[in-house]
Every structure is written in C-alpha cells, then in structure tokens.
Amino acid sequence: MYGFEALTFNIHSGYLEAIVRGHRSGLLTAADYNNLCQCETLDDIKMHLSATEYGPYLQNEPSPLHTTTIVEKCTVKLVDEFNHMLCQATEPLSTFLEYIRYGHMIDNVVLIVTGTLHERDVQELLEKCHPLGMFDSIASLAVAQNMRELYRLVLVDTPLAPYFSECITSEDLDDMNIEIMRNTLYKAYLEDFYRFCQKLGGATAEIMSDLLSFEADRRAVNITINSIGTELTRDDRRKLYSNFGLLYPYGHEELAICEDIDQVRGVMEKYPPYQSIFSKLAYGESQMLDKAFYEEEVKRLCLSFEQQFHYGVFFSYIRLREQEIRNLMWISECVSQNQKTRVHDSVVFIF
Amino acid sequence: MSTMAVVGASSSWSRAMIQISPYTFSAVGIAIAIGVSVLGAAWGIYITGSSLIGAAIKAPRITSKNLISVIFCEAVAIYGVIVAIILQTKLESVPTSKIYAAESLRAGYAIFASGIIVGFANLVCGLCVGIIGSSCALSDAQNSTLFVKILVIEIFGSALGLFGVIVGIIMSAQATWPSKTA
Numbered sequence A: 001m002y003g004f005e006a007l008t009f010n011i012h013s014g015y016l017e018a019i020v021r022g023h024r025s026g027l028l029t030a031a032d033y034n035n036l037c038q039c040e041t042l043d044d045i046k047m048h049l050s051a052t053e054y055g056p057y058l059q060n061e062p063s064p065l066h067t068t069t070i071v072e073k074c075t076v077k078l079v080d081e082f083n084h085m086l087c088q089a090t091e092p093l094s095t096f097l098e099y100i101r102y103g104h105m106i107d108n109v110v111l112i113v114t115g116t117l118h119e120r121d122v123q124e125l126l127e128k129c130h131p132l133g134m135f136d137s138i139a140s141l142a143v144a145q146n147m148r149e150l151y152r153l154v155l156v157d158t159p160l161a162p163y164f165s166e167c168i169t170s171e172d173l174d175d176m177n178i179e180i181m182r183n184t185l186y187k188a189y190l191e192d193f194y195r196f197c198q199k200l201g202g203a204t205a206e207i208m209s210d211l212l213s214f215e216a217d218r219r220a221v222n223i224t225i226n227s228i229g230t231e232l233t234r235d236d237r238r239k240l241y242s243n244f245g246l247l248y249p250y251g252h253e254e255l256a257i258c259e260d261i262d263q264v265r266g267v268m269e270k271y272p273p274y275q276s277i278f279s280k281l282a283y284g285e286s287q288m289l290d291k292a293f294y295e296e297e298v299k300r301l302c303l304s305f306e307q308q309f310h311y312g313v314f315f316s317y318i319r320l321r322e323q324e325i326r327n328l329m330w331i332s333e334c335v336s337q338n339q340k341t342r343v344h345d346s347v348v349f350i351f
Numbered sequence B: 001m002s003t004m005a006v007v008g009a010s011s012s013w014s015r016a017m018i019q020i021s022p023y024t025f026s027a028v029g030i031a032i033a034i035g036v037s038v039l040g041a042a043w044g045i046y047i048t049g050s051s052l053i054g055a056a057i058k059a060p061r062i063t064s065k066n067l068i069s070v071i072f073c074e075a076v077a078i079y080g081v082i083v084a085i086i087l088q089t090k091l092e093s094v095p096t097s098k099i100y101a102a103e104s105l106r107a108g109y110a111i112f113a114s115g116i117i118v119g120f121a122n123l124v125c126g127l128c129v130g131i132i133g134s135s136c137a138l139s140d141a142q143n144s145t146l147f148v149k150i151l152v153i154e155i156f157g158s159a160l161g162l163f164g165v166i167v168g169i170i171m172s173a174q175a176t177w178p179s180k181t182a
Helices: A005-024 A030-037 A042-049 A067-088 A093-117 A122-128 A136-143 A147-153 A161-166 A175-200 A202-227 A234-239 A250-256 A261-268 A272-278 A288-306 A312-336 A340-345 B002-007 B012-018 B022-058 B062-089 B102-142 B146-172
Strands: none
Touching: A005 A067, A005 A093, A005 A312, A005 B022, A005 B102, A030 A042, A030 A312, A030 A340, A042 A067, A042 A312, A067 A093, A067 A312, A093 A122, A093 A136, A093 A175, A093 A312, A122 A136, A136 A147, A147 A161, A161 A175, A175 A202, A202 A234, A202 A250, A202 A261, A202 A288, A202 A312, A234 A250, A250 A261, A261 A272, A272 A288, A288 A312, A312 A340, B022 B062, B022 B102, B062 B102, B062 B146, B102 B146
C-alpha cells in the first residue's frame, strides 16, 4: 500500500538498499571530473582514478593504457557490484534486478547478429559484449540466418523469448531489419518492465513509471530522428513506439508524421517537461540533443534517491554508473586524441 | 443475579460482557501491555538495524552513534515491561460474592485499558523511532552533519511512548478492588 512501505520494506531489502546508497556516495563528483579533464595522458587519468573507488580495478594494468581497458575495468566494477546485490536479493527484488539486465541482453544480441552479418569473428564480438547482458548460449547466435532461426535456436530459452512474438518473420537479417528488431524487442521489454513495476505498486511503481516513461519517450524521439529520410514508413515507425509514457498516444501520432528535426521540436515543445530540454538547443541543431537528454535523465535518477523504501534506487544507481562510465570513456578518448577542448561537449556531471 | 439489578443491563450482549470475569480482562490487559510493546520495539529495531548494517559497510564511523536509535526502540520495550509489572501488582483477590460487583468490574476494566493504552502507544512509537532511525543511519552515512538534527526528530517520536506510559499508569491507579469485608 502506498505510504506504508516503510513498515515491511526493510525485512527483505533494507540491507541492500543501504548498500546501494553507500555505492552511490562513491560516484565521481564534479571536482573529480575537473581533475580528470585536466589530465594530459591516460596514465594521469589512471592515477586520478586510483584515488577513487576504481583504484583496485585499475592498479594492475600495465602502463601503455588504452581507453578500452579503462572502460572495461570500470565496467567490471559495475558488474561486480550488481552481481553482489543480485545474489543477496530475494523476490521481487531479484526479478527487478534481472529486468535491468534484459536491456543489455538485447544490445548484445543485436551486436552479435550485426557483427556476424558483417563477417566478423565471433570471439571478437563476444569480447565487446556488455558483461551484464551475457547469457549462456550467446555464442550460437552467430549461426542463425533469419529471425525465425534466431528465435528457435537460441532465444527461446532466454528471458527475451516473450519479447519476440511481435517480430518473428522469415525475412533475412540485414541492417535495416536488425535495427527494427532491436527497437521492437526494446519496446516489448520496456512495456513488460513497466507492467511489472505497476504490479509491485506503491512508491516503486510511481518512481519507476516516471523513469521508464522518460526512457520510452526518449527512445521515441531518437527513433523518429534516426528514421527521418530512411525508407521506414510512418506506420512502421508508429509500431516501434512504446504504449506508455507522456507522449502516448497523441504525441506518437504527431511524431510519426514528422519529416525533419524542427517538426519534432514543434511536437515536443507541447509537453512542458520536454520543452525545457529542447529550449536548450538552437534551431536546427541536433548534436546536443543526446547530451540534453542525458542531463535530464541524470537529474531524474538523482531525484529518485530522495525517497526511501523503494526499488527505484537500484535502477537509478546502475544507470548513473553507466553514465559515469560513458563520461570516463569520453574523457579518455579526448585525452588520448589530444582534443581536450571538446571534453565538456559530452560529459554530464552527476553531482 | 445481583448484577442485573446493579448494572441495569438490557441487551444480551451487554449481559454477556459483564459476566466475563474482571480477572480475564486484567490478564489480557497485562499481556497486551508487554506483548504489543515488545512487538513495537522489535519491529523498530529490525527496521533500523538492517539499514544500519548495510550503511556501515561503506561508512563504518556511523555504527556507534547510530546505536542510539536502537536504544530508543529498546526503551519502548522497557516501558512495556515496567507497566506490566506495575499492573500485575494491582491484582488482588476478592471474595467470590464480589467478583461481579461494579467496583470489581471497574478495576478489571481499568487494568485492561491501561494495558491496551501502553501496548499500542508503544507499538506505534517503536515503529516511528525505527523508521526514523533507518533514515538517520542512511543520511549520516552520506553527510555526518545531519545526524544530530534527525536525532531531534527521533526524540520527539519516542515521547509518544512516554505519553502512553503516563496515561496507562494514571489509569491503573484507579484499579481499586472492593475491600475484603462485606
């Protein structure tokens, strides 16, 4: 019952909530980012990071560092923390944490299928997969020729199986179809996650529905912008939008017929929460849209920590860590390519 | 029966009520005083304790200060024990002819009421202090200046149990059984 979670939440999840809040205090602050942005080489970055919580993970790396190594080790830290929480969680928190992984599973599946299409080696692709989204039979994805085989051979045993009902066709896999498959799977996953959170009720439902609605709306805008000028029809585009969120259903109607970015802006400015995002961009500019969306997402994720006794903090923490890893990757790339003036283009400060 | 003339009972339910022995009411009152108080204290302690343990992993400095929250919850159980002991000293034997006299019933009801007052006041007090203690531990782990301010909230919360104890003891002072002489 909403309002009375405090009485029984701590029985099963009090310890884990306290742990996740402890991890949150270890996220890098603006001062850390300022230090990192002023580094000259990747070794400087490693030295600064060894004073933070990433220290134990980076200290054994040999000296000519690559940006991919830094990102990989930071991801290992995230995965360790996630697995630690997952083993100690009971139902329904354990199902909730598993849902967080499905998004990464979808990304990994699409990565391997696309890579196979472009004739890359399976082992190389497996190394690029996100560790949170690994599952047992992932390597056999390389064998499938079309979506029906993909489903029948591999995915029917995974938790992604129920999301495939909308996109099983016998067409061969090519770039366009794979993107459509990715977006259809992600749509089904978001709707499933949304329904699960609604079923949990209480503060979790309220906070998660806000975060997931923002995610669904952001994906709708990205799908629209990316499909302007491609051969994706309006109906196909419409089918890729999720069935919840602030933009559902009238915003989706309008987004489906947009043909350029200014029309998208016109649609989004009717919704006050998104108007503030789009007002930061000058007319005709779309490169900063990603960063504006990330900033808004980080703001909402941080707000979810203000309330106690709900599961939203776990979701928020994982997302904030991922944002931090993206920041570190961008800073490392800028430093290693000597483009330090562009560092602040894409770094989103969390605190 | 003399009870009907004395109390003027009319419906069958009220007749049934006044034929329950006052000792039953007293015993149940004492049981509730201690039992429900301890329930409240235990509930509060586990709510605080689980958050405190998890938060202390990253911030070990918070453990000793935040044990105060656990002590406030424990105080709630102690109030229950004290009142239960006071109540049970108020029980006296009365001659059989006077068990259902009006004064005996009054004494029985007074002990029962005192027990319920103390039990439920301590239940909610324990819950209140426990939930605040959990938030206190988590906030202290992030920012140590918050501890004292949240402690003030907890002190107000633990006053609720004290109110219950005071009223309960006043109620139990009325538990005078009829004297042994006819």
